[in-house]
Amino acid sequence: MAITMSFGKGLLILLLTLVATLAISQAETVVVGGSEGWRYGYNYTDWALKHGPFFLNDTLVFRYPPPNDTVKPHSVYLLPNLxxxxxxxxxxxxxxxxxxxxxxxxxxxxxxxxxxxxxxxxEGNGDDCTKGLMKFAAIPLYRPPFP
Incomplete structure (x- = not known):
């Protein structure tokens, strides 16, 4: 009886480890805005709705050119609440x-x-943010253990 319970616990631990490993290994890298990158005048809330959901351990990549005489600066802020x-x-x-x-x-x-x-x-006093453009929410979900 004790051997059966030990085997059952060991099997459960093995299965949980396998599920956790699969969930982590399936994490994706997502370029914010896709080919548009992070730029002025693009609606990232719409983009996030079309390209979500996002999952735990996914990586978001923000790509934007460094500022110069012809390119306005961009930045990424994390806001604390809704x-x-x-x-x-x-x-x-x-x-x-x-x-x-x-x-x-x-x-x-x-x-x-x-x-x-x-x-x-x-940037730009947050004008694109106040217009509802250069902002989006990502609420990661737990990834389903199996596709």
């Missing part, structure tokens, strides 16, 4: 990618916790 996101209130926001970090391979942000992540650009 109210800040809806009103584009950056007072308690965290800068996660400054204007010079989006070039080349871009800036990567991994969705490592199951909680809402509110992203927005503050």
């Amino acid at each position: 109210y800040s996101f809806l009103t584009c209130d950056f007072k308690a926001a965290t800068l996660v990618a400054p204007p010079n970090q989006g070039g080349g391979d871009g800036f990567s942000y991994t969705l490592s916790r199951v909680r809402p992540n509110y992203f927005a650009s503050r």
